[in-house]
Amino acid sequence: MKKKLFIAGLTAALAFPAVALAKEVTLTTELTNYRGDGAYIAIYLTDSDGAYQGTLWVAGGKSKYYKHLRDWARGSGLNSAEYDGLTGASVSSGRTLNITLDLDEALIDNGYQIRVDTAVEDMRDNRADIIAPLTTDGVGQPVSGRGYVQSFTYNF
Amino acid sequence: MWRKLHSLPGLLTAVFLIVLAVTGTILSISPALERSGAIVPAVGEVTVAQLAERVTAHYPGTEQIKRLPSGGVVVYYMNDGNPGADRVNPITGQGIAPYQPSAFFRWIKDLHRAFLMDNGGRLIAGVSAFLMVLMCISGAFMLSRRAGGWGALLRPFKGAGDHRIHSELARFAVIGLLLSALTGSYMSAVRFGLLPQVVGSEPDFPAEVSGGTPAVIGSLKALKNTDLSNLHDLVFPYPNDPQDVFSLSTRQGAGFIDQSTGEMLQYEATPVNSQLYDWMMRLHTGEGLWWLGLILGATALTVPVLSISGTRIWWKRRRATGRVLDNADIATADTIILVGTENNTTWGFARDLHEQMAAAGRRVLSVDMNQLADTYPQATTLLVLTSTYGDGGAPTSANKFMEKLHHFHAPNGLQFAVLGFGDKQFASFCKFAIQVDKGLAFIGLERLAAVGFVDRKSTEQFTEWGNRIAVVTGVPLALSHNPVPTTRFELALVDRADFGVAVQAPTSILRFGPASGKKILWGLFRKKANQLPGFDAGDLIGILPPGGKAPRYYSLASSNEDGLLEICVRKQPDGLCSGFLHNLTPGDRIQGFIQHNPNFRPAAGHHPTILIGAGAGIGPLTGFIRKNNAKHPMYLYWGGRNPQSDFLYEPELSRYLEDSRLSGLNTAFSRAPESAYVQDKISEDASNVCHMIETGAQILVCGGRDMASSVKQVINEILLPLNLDVDTLERDGRYLEDVY
Numbered sequence: 016m017k018k019k020l021f022i023a024g025l026t027a028a029l030a031f032p033a034v035a036l037a038k039e040v041t042l043t044t045e046l047t048n049y050r051g052d053g054a055y056i057a058i059y060l061t062d063s064d065g066a067y068q069g070t071l072w073v074a075g076g077k078s079k080y081y082k083h084l085r086d087w088a089r090g091s092g093l094n095s096a097e098y099d100g101l102t103g104a105s106v107s108s109g110r111t112l113n114i115t116l117d118l119d120e121a122l123i124d125n126g127y128q129i130r131v132d133t134a135v136e137d138m139r140d141n142r143a144d145i146i147a148p149l150t151t152d153g154v155g156q157p158v159s160g161r162g163y164v165q166s167f168t169y170n171f
Numbered sequence: 172m173w174r175k176l177h178s179l180p181g182l183l184t185a186v187f188l189i190v191l192a193v194t195g196t197i198l199s200i201s202p203a204l205e206r207s208g209a210i211v212p213a214v215g216e217v218t219v220a221q222l223a224e225r226v227t228a229h230y231p232g233t234e235q236i237k238r239l240p241s242g243g244v245v246v247y248y249m250n251d252g253n254p255g256a257d258r259v260n261p262i263t264g265q266g267i268a269p270y271q272p273s274a275f276f277r278w279i280k281d282l283h284r285a286f287l288m289d290n291g292g293r294l295i296a297g298v299s300a301f302l303m304v305l306m307c308i309s310g311a312f313m314l315s316r317r318a319g320g321w322g323a324l325l326r327p328f329k330g331a332g333d334h335r336i337h338s339e340l341a342r343f344a345v346i347g348l349l350l351s352a353l354t355g356s357y358m359s360a361v362r363f364g365l366l367p368q369v370v371g372s373e374p375d376f377p378a379e380v381s382g383g384t385p386a387v388i389g390s391l392k393a394l395k396n397t398d399l400s401n402l403h404d405l406v407f408p409y410p411n412d413p414q415d416v417f418s419l420s421t422r423q424g425a426g427f428i429d430q431s432t433g434e435m436l437q438y439e440a441t442p443v444n445s446q447l448y449d450w451m452m453r454l455h456t457g458e459g460l461w462w463l464g465l466i467l468g469a470t471a472l473t474v475p476v477l478s479i480s481g482t483r484i485w486w487k488r489r490r491a492t493g494r495v496l497d498n499a500d501i502a503t504a505d506t507i508i509l510v511g512t513e514n515n516t517t518w519g520f521a522r523d524l525h526e527q528m529a530a531a532g533r534r535v536l537s538v539d540m541n542q543l544a545d546t547y548p549q550a551t552t553l554l555v556l557t558s559t560y561g562d563g564g565a566p567t568s569a570n571k572f573m574e575k576l577h578h579f580h581a582p583n584g585l586q587f588a589v590l591g592f593g594d595k596q597f598a599s600f601c602k603f604a605i606q607v608d609k610g611l612a613f614i615g616l617e618r619l620a621a622v623g624f625v626d627r628k629s630t631e632q633f634t635e636w637g638n639r640i641a642v643v644t645g646v647p648l649a650l651s652h653n654p655v656p657t658t659r660f661e662l663a664l665v666d667r668a669d670f671g672v673a674v675q676a677p678t679s680i681l682r683f684g685p686a687s688g689k690k691i692l693w694g695l696f697r698k699k700a701n702q703l704p705g706f707d708a709g710d711l712i713g714i715l716p717p718g719g720k721a722p723r724y725y726s727l728a729s730s731n732e733d734g735l736l737e738i739c740v741r742k743q744p745d746g747l748c749s750g751f752l753h754n755l756t757p758g759d760r761i762q763g764f765i766q767h768n769p770n771f772r773p774a775a776g777h778h779p780t781i782l783i784g785a786g787a788g789i790g791p792l793t794g795f796i797r798k799n800n801a802k803h804p805m806y807l808y809w810g811g812r813n814p815q816s817d818f819l820y821e822p823e824l825s826r827y828l829e830d831s832r833l834s835g836l837n838t839a840f841s842r843a844p845e846s847a848y849v850q851d852k853i854s855e856d857a858s859n860v861c862h863m864i865e866t867g868a869q870i871l872v873c874g875g876r877d878m879a880s881s882v883k884q885v886i887n888e889i890l891l892p893l894n895l896d897v898d899t900l901e902r903d904g905r906y907l908e909d910v911y
Contacts, residue, residue: 065409082373085418093373093375137277
């Protein structure tokens, strides 16, 4: 039930950016020099238990590789309706991915987390490379990753 | 058609193909390297359950276990929040070494598949691979046509220079190159969506799991039922999440495993046709097929040489096309010159003929034989110059000629003459020219002169034919086209040994050294010109006598490594060149050029070599014996006139017999009491010769034409009981002649 509400909120926020409840959030994901091909990255929201709530961004062109973003894949069921319009190119070693989107204010300081899964061809898959609680205190605080992500920061 | 399909793509993609081939060769080593470092248990020895249990004992934080295509096993784990990856021994589960895919191979791989440029580069690589497929197919057809049929591709090739290099390498590599190019094209076509890729549907994550207490990993049923050899990878559930599952991917399919019950959930089998892409990829990369990878890598190494020799062949053909001739038109031409050629060499001769005919006032039209018009209303003379392709076939510029001849209306009184170009080493020497000659006579044209032949681009024979035509047509002709490049070098006579004067066969062994002292300004550097060019015994030296127009050719008895150039020359009555050579005294200089003759060489290997010669023909044969440092069995049959007068190389030969470079020597002397010729000695020794041929012997004959034909006859008689003949041996490269 909660999940349904959230998705409605997110969709509304995306469709009507001017709605007062929405907040513009910038997500900055800086990659390490892992020396490999372009990384596939899924950025998504979970609840405090890590249960999937919704997709924020997927970097990487070929959906056949999405299964390597394992936790996100499991949560989203790889259902394309979950990520339509939220995809972009894969991100090269050492580069930074910047995403700006509108989030429902109700999601902030309410136990939600932003998680990042990463994968690179012929290298290891990292589920929950980043786990960052979505709080007002966390704004501008870099979180370091355990895989290909050097640091992850959000601002609003 | 085949040629265009071959040379155009080749020229367009040469640079890319060289990069693809070199990087491909480097990458081909990778599967073998990986395989050599991997411990691979036998099929049925280890299950995935056993593997997982052993690995987790050493790596409690295991996240994923992956079996590489090489058979090696890698574990990805977390240790105190730090990620790691190790190669493990699948039998003990112990770590071997940290796993880090090679950055070097990754870079080479990126260069190989995308020229380091991502999509644009991938497109170039894909197109190059596809053009390579075309080149392999067109090349194979050209090769079989040139060799005289598909079966002939397995027999030794003839020819020399770039052509020889190109065809020998291509024959060796074509299947490997075709496999690499086809699989590469397929993968590229799939990548760009030109071909569909059948993908099995991914299993959906299970909606419901038992959620019970996780069982011991080694007891999970689905893992116990999977052999390690079928594993792709096994992903572990998120720690302490009872709702999560194992993901298992195998050669046969993929699914999820309940942590508690060990049941397989949502299994999806891999459809058989989706394995096509995997197979194409394995055939291309050699992953899991390391030996195939190495073979493909070795064949790819031929590509740079093929590209360069191919480009040179194209350039030479292109250059031979040369200037445009001042052609008369069909309606008014009185002299028609038709040219049949494969590589445009014949056009050089035709041009000489054309220009001299035109200078004498004839209205000359020269075209390819395929451009034969329906009629030439004013024509009185038709001259056909043609080579022969492969086993008696028409060369490219004449392959429609015979058909067109059916529709040809000859004007009254049209006379013709045919001149064939070829190489006497081929069994079907000038066969096509003879067919054309017969065909023209058959449709009622009057023969101006019997069909003429030019062996190995001989200027001399071309000049002689011109003289015959000059007599019958009344056009003064002094044909002198010489296709041999005119880079000559100077030699000085070092010493000479004379034989045979007493038996009216003056023959001399002449040894030349580089003419010293002369220097050539070479850019900013001064380069000494006193070095011998590269040559081997059996090659020819062309020598231009003072006042002579056409060069004479002599077989070389030494190689440049010997430091001297040695020839054996019989003085011909009134011979311009042989007379000139016989009058030389040490220190005198001559000019010459080398014509390589790589077909006249003993084959490498342990089979016996039978050398047969008479008179001065012993020269190159002695050269072969001198070089026989490996001491393979070599037998020499040689005929002279008198052992006291013209036993050429007598001391050398007895030395070679002593040190086993020569296994047997059989001489015949025609002006000695026994009065025998070399063929008589072969006849006498028939059982030995027969036995040697049976065991794979190769025969090389050098000397005069009459001797050679007598020898051929005798050998044919010897071969009769073996159900063999000289023609068959010739086709197999086991009977070689150098006759004059």
